[in-house]
Ligand SMILES: Nc1ncnc2c1ncn2[C@@H]1O[C@H](COP(=O)(O)OP(=O)(O)O)[C@@H](O)[C@H]1O
């Protein structure tokens with residue numbers, strides 16, 4: 001049994017102009033020790049999907065699913081006090097905004113130790129020792145001194161390292177990293193990702209890595225789910241998806257990455273024309289059809305997943321027809 | 327922190343000096359003080375004699391500097407009406423006012439802050455709307471109306487509490503409610519809005535993602551940040567309360583600074599009026615300074631800047 005099972009996750013948000021279908025029928029699973037990458041452009045529902053697993057959605061957002069289990073336990077029927085015991089201890093989250101994700105009023109040490117002491121009955125000394133150990137492990141020099149510092153005294157990169165250390169305080173089974181490097185300097189992004197990847201292996205955790213950087217996915221992910229307009233349009237083992245990208249949107253994304261040696265210098269970065277459709281009201285047909293070069297009349301009909309290979313499928317009803325052409 | 331403290335101190339002293347100048351000149355330019363002192367039946371010669379006796383014929387700037395020089399050494403001269411020095415008058419009256427102000431402030435904070443937190447946590451629910459209505463009603467009732475209403479209900483009708491005076495703690499209950507009531511709406515709304523803003527901050531999401539209980543999230547992580555602007559407002563409200571104490575002390579016949587000011591104004595007792603205005607302003611400026619320092623302790627971004 002997978003560590004995390006998600007089947008037909010739906011997230012609706014009531015708005016003034018109607019019901020916003022932010023996430024529709026998303027299904028995936030994550031095994032112990034596995035990294036699942038969720039990719040897709042901004043607004044495709046990646047953050048809401050991550051928050052739904054932790055039951056941390058904004059109050060307006062409504063979550064439904066056929067299955068949502070963590071280590072065999074049903075999360076859908078779980079009451080808040082039980083859920084609280086899982087959060088931070090068995091599943092932890094790292095957010096996109098390191099600058100604002102730490103409380104400005106408390107020291108780094110206070111916030112790190114609290115993460116352990118709210119779950120485990122350990123003394124301050126032990127918690128401090130663990131905080132120092134983890135700060136050193138995430139590459140922060142002078143850990144003892146850092147414990148006494150406040151968030152505003154640290155750079156964005158350091159703050160994100162602190163967030164990572166904080167997520168690891170209770171040795172979770174699953175870590176969800178929602179675009180952990182998007183807000184950081186390009187030079188620091190690679191370091192942080194490498195760190196996350198190493199830590200994941202070292203601690204034997206499973207990881208959900210939300211990103212829009214496909215280059216990152218190729219290096220660290222075991223599985224990939226490509227999201228578009230609230231739905232997973234392609235999913236499968238990372239190698240298979242990169243070798244045979246089968247959804248026009250995935251191909252568009254891959255064309256956006258410059259490839260050393262193949263992309264001529266000075267070539268403008270490819271971009272997929274058009275923009276995300278409006279997700280308010282009743283949605284019919286393929287959400288990508290306004291931007292798809294292969295769109296045909298049947299693309300306005302009901303959608304289903306078409307298998308490409310073992311464990312690799314695609315939400316495009318013309319996938320087979322196009323394969324025949326290609 | 328030292329730099330910040332010194333900077334705030336300079337600001338506080340400048341404000342205090344400005345207030346003393348404004349108070350002094352307003353009083354002296356509002357009419358001929360010598361005529362007021364001499365009374366309506368005095369002859370021009372008597373007025374002139376008084377003018378010389380009190381040094382009122384000298385340039386205003388000289389008079390101000392002399393008054394200020396004495397004031398910083400706590401010499402405010404003698405009262406025209408009471409048979410004592412202004413300093414001893416103030417010393418005998420100030421405890422009543424400070425006690426009243428402190429109780430009122432504590433009372434209003436104890437009601438307004440929890441109410442604001444409650445309204446924010448239950449944002450948009452019936453609790454929130456009740457708290458907001460309460461604050462609107464609070465603002466609509468003038469202080470003296472509330473004071474009189476309380477007297478009629480609790481002192482006259484129910485006979486639970488004394489009508490007037492300041493001799494026992496029971497005497498402070500009704501005036502403190504009447505005076506503290508005034509600050510509740512503003513403090514409540516600031517606490518509510520501050521909490522609403524903080525509760526949607528990213529670090530609150532982090533706190534929840536750690537698995538902290540709602541109590542720890544609300545009080546340790548949210549309130550600690552939302553309370554920072556409330557501290558500054560509390561100092562301002564305390565200033566308003568010192569002003570409001572003139573009305574409340576008159577309504578409840580409490581012999582405090584406010585009551586003294588009221589008596590002195592009615593009797594053209596200029597040295598007393600001037601001294602009371604200066605003392606009240608200095609207390610207010612001092613509190614604002616304290617609030618700035620307290621803010622620095624609450625907000626490490628100020629303290630360690
Ligand atoms: N609190 C909210 N209220 C209303 N709409 C929201 C809220 N949060 C997210 N959305 C909408 O849900 C969609 C998905 O958002 P999100 O999951 O944040 O996307 P991503 O993380 O992929 O960029 C977007 O269209 C966004 O506008």
Ligand code: SF4
Pocket residue numbers: 247248249286287288289290292293294295296299315316317318319
């Ligand atoms: S279903 Fe049709 S419109 Fe959608 S991606 Fe496939 S070909 Fe394009």
Ligand SMILES: [Mg+2]
Pocket residue numbers: 043046047048178179
């Ligand atoms: Mg996002």
